[in-house]
Each structure stands twice: as structure tokens, then as C-alpha cells.
Amino acid sequence: MSEIIEVSSDWLALREEEDARARSRELALEAARRLAPGPIVVHDLGSGTGSMMRWLAPLLPGPQSWVLHDWNPGLTERATDDLAPLDRDDRPVAVRSHSGQLAHLRPGDLDGASLVTASAVLDVLTSAEIHAIARACIAVGSPVLLSLSVTGRVHLDPPDARDELVETAFNAHQRRVEGGRRLLGRHGAALARGLFLRAGWSVRPVDTYWRLGDHDPRLLGQWFDGWVDAALEQHPELQVETAGYRELRCAQLGRGALTAAVAHTDLLAWRR
Structure with missing residues (x-):
């Protein structure tokens, strides 16, 4: 069974x-303390x-070694x-990669883990894959920092009555x-939070947000x-109900009159 959902390196960049x-810097610093x-x-x-490595490595002590797990080796390359990012003490981190499906993750794949991380991943996984991740992490016992999981909530400014229709259809997609x-x-x-709580772990959630339109309008445009x-792929019939919607929003974007807050959640889990 393929686990690959194609994501372009241009979109990631x-x-x-x-x-x-x-991402929650507060949770990252708490992870560092643990x-x-x-x-x-x-x-x-x-x-x-x-990208998680480049963001988090400077917040953690060293020396650091990172193992990048992805089902698409073309991305990890x-x-x-x-140049490798620097740790909190300005030393370059060591980096290696591991290819494999997360549904097959085993504790041995997390050999020597001091910390397990993931970013913008949980929402594109299945129940079996998240169960596999939780089992492996619980067996290893290191803290787990899970960032930028979408919650389905979006707020566009200015609002439009059709926003909710699109949000509901997107969440179904x-x-x-x-x-x-x-x-x-x-x-x-x-689901991930519940699995760690069921295992007797502590879990701290923090609401996090993409705030689009304030910095790079290209990201807002591509996201929208x-x-x-x-x-529309999920509910093609919305073409009629949302007629003119994309054109309106693109016009607002073109004149710098559109912003979006896209809600996520970050989780830090640790063994008590």
C-alpha cells in the first residue's frame, strides 16, 4: 500500500x-528542557x-544528530x-535519512531517540499510521513534539457567506x-493526543495559526x-453556490485586501 501523497518541494519551500x-516556540523550549x-x-x-530541523535545531542543545524519516527519498535528499543547521551552541548538526512507510514504524526505527518530532503530518495520515507512530514513541519513551496539525478552522477577512461552505467541503476532502x-x-x-493520554503520558496542546496575507501574498494565493x-473536488455541486467566489477573493488578494488565519494545533507529549 502506498503511503505517498505527492508534495512538491516548491510548495514546502x-x-x-x-x-x-x-510553530509554538514555547513548546519547543519546553521540549528542550525535557x-x-x-x-x-x-x-x-x-x-x-x-524544515522542522532547520527551525528546531537552533533551539536545542548539542551535539545533535537528526534522522529524517520520509516515504519520499527525493525530499530528504x-x-x-x-549547509547543515547549527544547534543552540553554534555547532553543525549531523543528518541522515531513513525511507519507509509510517504504518510500518517500529521502536527500532527510532533508535537512540532523545526526541521525536513531526510537522504538518498527522492530518495526512490514517488511523493505523498514527497508532503505529504512537506505539513506537511510547515504547522508546522520549518526548514527542507534533507541530502544525490542521484543525479545519479557517477565518478569512473580510468574511463571506460562502466561506463556511468551502471550509466544510475542504474538511470532508x-x-x-x-x-x-x-x-x-x-x-x-x-487521535494522537488520545493515544498518548491513554498510555498515561502528559500532553500539552497549543493553538497555532498560519496568518496569511501579512508577509508573502504568493503563499496566501496558493493556499487559497x-x-x-x-x-470543489469533494463537492462539485458547489460550483453553482460559489459562483464568483474565487474571482472576488482573487481581486481582494490582488489589492492586498485579503487575509486568512488557518488554525493548527501543536502537541508536546512526554512520559510522566
């Missing part, structure tokens, strides 16, 4: 700065091109195109069957097009 602004003394080994799940896999969408973070396209 475009969103990287906004991801960095949105690390055992000594060299740090971070396993990053669904790592893509390594891009993570080492540039996130629960679609993809390659034989039933995605969890906005329920992914809730993808949001509407997914909604």
Missing part, C-alpha cells in the same frame, strides 16, 4: 517561513525537505543540499480515501487556490 512563524543530558538524537517523521488509505484530516491530532480546488 514557499510555506517554510510561515511554518516557522506559526531532554536528557548528553548528545541529542532527533527523529523527524514525515520530514520532507527538513533536498534537506542536505545546503481531508477525510477522503487516497490510494486505499482513509485519511484522518483534522481528527489526526486528536488549493483550499477551493479541494472543496
Whole structure:
């Protein structure tokens, strides 16, 4: 069964700065305080091109080694195109990659983990995959930092009566069957939180937001097009109800009169 949902490296590059602004620095620093003394080994799940590593490595002590896990080796290869990021003490981190499906993740795949991380991943996984991640992390016992899981809530300014129709259809699209896999969408973070709580772990959630339109209008434009396209793919009949909607929003975007707040949640889980 394929686990790959195609994500372009261009899209990952475009969103990287906004991801960095949105992630909870507070949870990252708390994760740093919960690390055992000594060299740090971070396993990053669904790592893509390594944006989580570039954001988090400077907030953690060193020396650090990162293991980038992704089902698309073409993305992890891009993570080492540039110089390795520096840790909190200005030392370069060591980086290696591991290819494999998260549904098959085992505790041995997280060998030596001081911390397990993932960013913008839970909503594109299945229940079986999140159960596998939780089982492996619980067995290893290291803290787990899960960032930027979408919650399904979007606020566009100025508002439009059709926003809610598109939001509802988009959230349904996130629960679609993809390659034989039933995605969890906005329920992914809730499932992960429940699994760690059931195991007796502590879990701290923090609401986080993409705030689009304040910095790079290209990101707002690409996000909006993808949001509407997914909604219409899920419910083509909305073409009639949302006639003129995209044109209105694109005109607002063109004159700098549109912003969007896209809600996410970050979770830090640790063994009591």
C-alpha cells in the first residue's frame, strides 16, 4: 500500500517561513528542557525537505544528530543540499535519512531517540499510521513534539457567506480515501493526543495559526487556490453556490485586501 501523497518541494519551500512563524516556540523550549543530558538524537517523521530541523535545531542543545524519516527519498535528499543547521551552541548538526512507510514504524526505527518530532503530518495520515507512530514513541519513551496539525478552522477577512461552505467541503476532502488509505484530516491530532493520554503520558496542546496575507501574498494565493480546488473536488455541486467566489477573493488578494488565519494545533507529549 502506498503511503505517498505527492508534495512538491516548491510548495514546502514557499510555506517554510510561515511554518516557522506559526510553530509554538514555547513548546519547543519546553521540549528542550525535557531532554536528557548528553548528545541529542532527533527523529523527524514525515520530514520532507527538513524544515522542522532547520527551525528546531537552533533551539536545542548539542551535539545533535537528526534522522529524517520520509516515504519520499527525493525530499530528504533536498534537506542536505545546503549547509547543515547549527544547534543552540553554534555547532553543525549531523543528518541522515531513513525511507519507509509510517504504518510500518517500529521502536527500532527510532533508535537512540532523545526526541521525536513531526510537522504538518498527522492530518495526512490514517488511523493505523498514527497508532503505529504512537506505539513506537511510547515504547522508546522520549518526548514527542507534533507541530502544525490542521484543525479545519479557517477565518478569512473580510468574511463571506460562502466561506463556511468551502471550509466544510475542504474538511470532508481531508477525510477522503487516497490510494486505499482513509485519511484522518483534522481528527489526526486528536487521535494522537488520545493515544498518548491513554498510555498515561502528559500532553500539552497549543493553538497555532498560519496568518496569511501579512508577509508573502504568493503563499496566501496558493493556499487559497488549493483550499477551493479541494472543496470543489469533494463537492462539485458547489460550483453553482460559489459562483464568483474565487474571482472576488482573487481581486481582494490582488489589492492586498485579503487575509486568512488557518488554525493548527501543536502537541508536546512526554512520559510522566
